[in-house]
Amino acid sequence: MTKKKKNVVIVESPAKAKTIEKYLGSDYKVVASKGHIRDLPQKKFGVDIEKDFEPEFELMPGKEKVVAELKKVTKGKKVYLAPDMDREGEAIAWHLSYLLGLDEDEENRIVFSEITKDTILEAIKSPKKIDDKKVGAQLARRILDRIVGYKISPILWRILKNYNTSAGRVQSAALKILVDRERAIFKFKPKxxxxxxxxxxxxxxxxxxxxxxxxxxxxxxxxxxxxxxxxxxxxxxxxxxxxxxxxxxxPPQPFITSTLQQSAISKFGWSSKKTMQIAQKLYEGIETSDGPLAFITYMRTDSTRISEEAQKKAFNYLNENYGKEYTGHFKVKKSKKKIQDAHEAIRPTDVYIDPAKAKKLISGDNLKLYTLIWNRFIASQSSQxxxxxxxxxxxxxxxxxxxxxxxxxxxxxxxxxxxxxxxxxxxxxxxxxxxxxxxxxxxxxxxTKPPSRYTEASLVKEMESKGIGRPSTYATIITTLLNRKYVIKEKSNLIPTLVGFIVSDLLEKNFPEIVDAKFTAHMEEKLDKIEIGETNWKSILSEFYKDFEKFLNTTEQKMKEKSLDFYYKSNIKCSKCNVEMELQFGRYGLFLKCPECGENKGLSKGILGVTIDNNVYLSEDNILPEKGKEEKTGDKCPECGGDLIIKSGRFGKFIACSNYPDCKYTAPLPARGKCPKCGSKVHKLKSKKGKIYFKCSECGEMFWDEPSDYRCPSCNGPLFYKKKNKEEMLYCPDEKKFFKESELNEL
Ligand SMILES: [Zn+2]
Ligand SMILES: [Zn+2]
Ligand SMILES: [Zn+2]
Ligand SMILES: [Zn+2]
The missing domain is CATH 2.70.20.10 (Topoisomerase I, domain 3)
Incomplete structure (x- = not known):
């Protein structure tokens, strides 16, 4: 029988667990929570503003088993919480402590900036209490983002009739940077x-x-x-x-998150997301012929500090391998930040594993990024x-x-x-x-040349210098902008789409603070202040909400009065009346409409264009060719590339290709709303027994009632079209309430 272990250490990832277990010996079992386990609810707001912003946390879907398993292995054991050393990690430790019913006052939190034998053994000897201030800073960030997303996004959906739009707090300030640059390029006249x-x-x-x-x-x-x-x-x-x-x-400073991303993006053409994924592997540990080994220090940092031991080791390495004249006098760049924490720059855990040695242990992208980090670090420790x-x-x-x-x-x-x-x-x-x-x-x-477009590398640099985002969020911000299709990447350039411009304009007009770089940077500073105990998360939130609520109320009032000034005149003229057509937001996307004769022109999906005040500038090749009087969906036929149109048949309306009879492609009509689960298109289908049902084209979720793009005014959940006394109403399944569509439009 194997010896019973007395201690259990919990980390986020299995790779990290393996590396740590190697150093702790037989008295310790190391297990993984597999990422976040508890968060704000997925289907509702989950923040009680009246009750001092009390968050309602829920177990994340699919995590029941993980928690049950953790409860089992920790029963009667001494538990150590070892998620990553930043705020996010501190919050995971806090959630774990709650779920496992651990004593709040117990010293069970261990932190370390690298996974080496010495640091792990040192850390386990000196556990601390969970840092409430750090947790508070993370709670504030999470709740702020939730408030902004949940309160503004439905407004975007209603105006743009596009369920895939959303407003993120930090992401919107980054979008504004890209939109402003694109406008400057558009206005630029070469000299x-x-x-x-x-x-x-x-x-x-x-x-x-x-x-x-x-x-x-x-x-x-x-x-x-x-x-x-x-x-x-x-x-x-x-x-x-x-x-x-x-x-x-x-010599250059050693890498921090932003400079690492910039270098990897420009040297290897990677995305910031890929860079962080590989850096995380190098930090957590990789299986090698010598067992699991962690190669670098923690990858989310904005500190250029290097520990004394690491400096000494680098000095010796340079002295032994290159001679005294290559050893330097490293000085840490003074930072403005008040936080004095344990963070270090990103450096090799062992400088003696030089690229030649690393080659025997790791390969591919791991080796590529490690070599970059090693070179940068040893350069930073070398001479002028x-x-x-x-x-x-x-x-x-x-x-x-x-x-x-x-x-x-x-x-x-x-x-x-x-x-x-x-x-x-x-x-x-x-x-x-x-x-x-x-x-x-x-x-x-x-x-003279126009200003150049941002790349991921230069955007990260700009965000850092403006104080927007933090090491943990740069990559997520860019990924979100790309996923929302607010921005596209062409070669390595980031270009805002027309939808990106419109969302940015809408936010700037109605929620100016959300897109303002200074405001966003200031908010980051406030979160830092929570961490050092100069303020607390509840007062930061109520301070924010007081202003935000004013903007929210004004915007909702304007929508109710239908006085929200939001329209664009395009540079495209109606072929009949020769007047400028106006931009419209339809269920199938953006289109142009003549204010005189009502003629419509479809616009291609993912269209590029630039807005300046109430004007929108489009290029002619974005306008779809006209064909008969059929209603176009705006999508292209997947088989021949022709326009898809809506036709009426024996079984009601359906989608067909405009090149019929040459192309016989048909598809079911989409539901009026997007999938409430994933935001994708939902198909209207008929079962064998003739009953109508709805199925998401992406996640496969099925519904008996037709999804709508409306949200419930009382719980903010998705609403479905459903008949009540032969009248079509909108139905909230969570609360079993009906609403009239006309009422919702008045809201
Ligand atoms: Zn006209
Ligand atoms: Zn076709
Ligand atoms: Zn779906
Ligand atoms: Zn409801």
Whole structure:
């Protein structure tokens, strides 16, 4: 019989459990909760605003078995809670403690920033009480997001008639950044300008100063260029001076979450989501020939701190393998943050596992990301690189015009042995003094460039610098924007869709704080303050809600009075009346309508367009071709790519291809509402016995009643179309209540 274990350690993931168990010895059993176990309810609001924002937590679906199992293995044992070290992990520990009926005052929470033998043994020796302040900060975030999502999303659904739209607190501020940039690109008008060089032995030496002053490159228009050329036509050019100096470059800081994501995105073309998934594996432990092994420290961090031991180890590694001159004097960049926690930068758990050794233990993407992290860390601990810079200054005889180039030659590589620097070497062959003969004046026409679109990498950088989001949320924010189709990714560029523009406009007009970067950043700071005990989550929530409720009431009042100013005039003209058509929100998506004759034009799905005030700019190729008077669904035939239309037949309406009889594709008519479970399209079907039923095209959920896009005014649950006394009403199955559609429209 195996020895009975006295202690049980609970972590989130099986991989992490395995790695930790290896270090704890036979007295400990390590089990996994498999992620989150308790959360706000899925089908209702779950926050009692009247009762001081009391949350109503529910076991997450499918977690009953996990909890029962955890209860069984922890019975009569000493329990240690070891979820990840951030707020989210603290909240998981708190939920676990509640579900397992543990003593709140017991010291049973252990935290560590890396899974190595020493840190795990150290952590288990000094458990602490669950940190209520940290839990509070996480509760506040969760409830804030719930309030914003639950209160604003139904408004979006009603206006846009699109169940797949939603408003997220932090995601909306990020969307606004993308929308603003796209608008700037749309409005941008390129300006022509000229570049002026001296050409000497195939080397281009640019004009940098006029009358001793740097000039704006756009200021050299054609007229100015001709003036300069006239000035310089007959003149001679002299080497004014050659300055030589030593330039030292500092090694980069070790990775934090945002810089890791930026590097992996630009070097490997990964998404921020993929980067985090692989980093998490490296942190939790990977099965190797030496057993499970954790390769890096915790991957969600905004601290560049490096522990003293890790610094010493890196020093020794560099000294032993590369020599004293490669060892550096690492200094942590001062951060503005008040929180002094145990977080460290992302670094290898053991710097002696260098890329060559790692190659024997891991492979593929794991090895790729580990090598990147190792190189960045060892570079951060290494010495400065040294360059010799030669600055050549050339002037015309009148000394009005200054031309300059800087040559660079590397004297010592230092940290660049591990991490290449952006500007490389370049040398020029120029005389040290005297007249520069055999030169040619050269001009080049160019134009100013529009601001570039954000990539995932530059958006993460922007969010970080604006204080929107935190290491734990950057990847989720981007994924949500893409999933909602508010943004598409083209090559690596992030482009907001027309729906993205409209959602952003709607929020900006009615809930300006939600899209405001400063407000969002300020909220993050407040959450930080909860964590350090300067305030508590209930007062942050009530402070937020006081303002939010005003906006909510105003918007709902406007909707009731049908005075919500929300319409767009398009740049597309009606082919009959030649007036600008207006954008409409229909059940099948966006379309254009002529205000004069009522003519409709369908728009393709996922359409791109730019809104500016009450105007929308679309390109002609987004407009679907007209065909007869049939009602178009806006979707394309999956078989031939033709337009799908709605036809009437013996068994009622159905969808058919407009290329009939060439294409015989047909499909059942979709229900009026989207699937209440997953938001996908629901099909109307007939059973063998002739009874009508509804089935979701994605998750397969079935309903006897037709789903609607309305939400219940009292519980916010989904409503279904159902007949009551021969009149069609909307029905809330949770509360068994009926509503009139006209009443709901008045709400
Ligand atoms: Zn018309
Ligand atoms: Zn077809
Ligand atoms: Zn579904
Ligand atoms: Zn209800």
């Amino acid at each position: 022509e300008f000229y570049k002026i060089f001296l050409k000497y032995m195939d080397q281009d030496i640019p004009l940098v100063k006029i009358n001793g002053k740097k000039y704006k490159k756009e200021s050299i228009n054609e007229k100015k260029k001709n003036e300069i050329l006239k000035d310089l036509k007959e003149t001679k050019f002299y080497i004014e001076k050659v300055e030589e100096k030593e330039a030292k470059r500092n 690189s040294i360059y010799t810079e030669k600055i050549y200054t050339i002037m015309d005889a009148s000394k009005k015009y200054t031309f300059e180039v800087v040559g660079r030659k590397r004297k010592f590589d230092g940290f660049e042995k591990f991490w290449s620097s952006s500007t490389g070497e370049k040398e020029y062959e120029l005389p040290k003094s005297g007249e520069l003969k055999n030169i040619e004046l050269k001009t080049e026409k160019d134009e």
